Amino acid sequence: MKLRRNIATSESGFVFNPTNGDSFSTNPVGTEILFLLKEGMSFREIKDALVNRYDAEPSVVEKDIDDFALALKGFNLLEYES
């Protein structure tokens, strides 16, 4: 799963979808995930990166990333995958 190419993100956590005008805000960990997605990392790689950086159990991070991905999908921020 990848972030749609035209989604604009900022370091402060502001997210804008120019296709429909929706805007969002993310917390720092959410901002970091979007940044890493834009870098082309997979969710699994992102999980490893977060586990290395943050004081959290891998299982917790994995669950949270899955949940975050579901939210991104719900907001139409991810590329369509057939």
Next chain:
Amino acid sequence: MEKLKYERPSIKQLNAGLMNKFGLKTEYNPVTHIDGAPVKQIIADYGSPVFVMSERQIRKNYQNALRAFKTRYPKVQFAWSYKTNYLSAVCNVFHQEGSWAEVVSGFEYNKALNNGVPGNKIIFNGPDKREEDIRLAIENDSLIHIDHFDELYFLIEICEKLDRKPRVAIRVNMDTGIYPMWDRFGFNYESGQAWNAINKIMSTDRLELVGLHSHIGTFMLSTSAYAVAAAKLCDLAYHFKLKYNQNIQYLDLGGGFPSTNTLKGSFLPGADTVPSIDEFAEAITTTILNYGFRQDELPLLMLETGRAMVDDAGYLLGTVLATKRLSDGRRATIMDFGVNLMFTSFWYDHKISPAQEFSHHTEDMVVYGPLCMNIDVVRESVSLPLLQRGDNVVVHKVGAYNMTQWMQFISMRPNVVMVDMNDKVHLIRRAEKLEDLQMMEVMPEYLEKHEL
């Protein structure tokens, strides 16, 4: 390298719709202590969920209410409404402050006696008084508040057998301009039923009519309704004096004063909409004082305030069991407490605070309880920090009715503790165990064995 503090990722859609100019503050400031007792330590010692009562807040509420009435009226007596919270430790805080007991069943009556309340300082209300309860109340010289004619005739019958003359009052219902009118309790004022009851009592030599009682509703937001109620009771007392040349010794305006909880559907929070106890006191006492009683014949003013005295002295500490995302994308948080412990969540939007530090990022969420039951919803929509499994929360203003109306459904009822005036924590009701329930069950012999 030291790892950074983790907070689960969140994304929130920004809506540029209409702003609510009364926008409420999101609860992300942690509540770490109840009075001076640490929340985390209480949970460590007594488990989760756990109810916490603040003795300091109870005494403060009582003293404030007493001041509000006593500075306006010379003779005031409060009676603690047992049904609001009849944990004995809570009752005894009120009794230590000088409150009598107001009970509505034989069970509550005996509880008050067990708490050491003298019989003549117990007000016995309610529509369900069994013969043995009435006999006990007569023997103890309690104040029996008659609810209906069947009870009145039954009481006369018992008094004839016992050859006793108990002190009684009648409960009067009336139109005070509020809806719904509580006409299911007592005798109606407007139809003349209350006056008929008075005449019946006076026509028999078996009862001594000493008081008039009304209880016009619950969570009353109108002070003027109490002024109307007081005026109508005064009217009855005045005409009683004219006809029988006797004084009514007390007027009991009952309870019904609201706490500062927020009713579901309210636009503004309870703290901003609820009249203060002083405003209720002003409405009631001004009406009685201006009615025209001689100074030496002013009736004692009794009050049975429950909710307003104890609601904000109760807290429920709980723990997040899980967070999940619903099919429409909403966040759902499942707590280890639900409507089984918080009956009042059916009509209040209870304030919930986190018990540990969070960032300022929040999520709109629905808060569910742990019951395997669809109606177990604590808050339909609330903005809270990014809670995770294992985080603790504090639910505010749960001191009234929850510890009497709680349900033993699926799980056992938890510990209840009280934080005393020196911030020491005392267990005042231990958590129930399986054995507590099992000891009441009886197994027919033929069902004792089975083969699976």
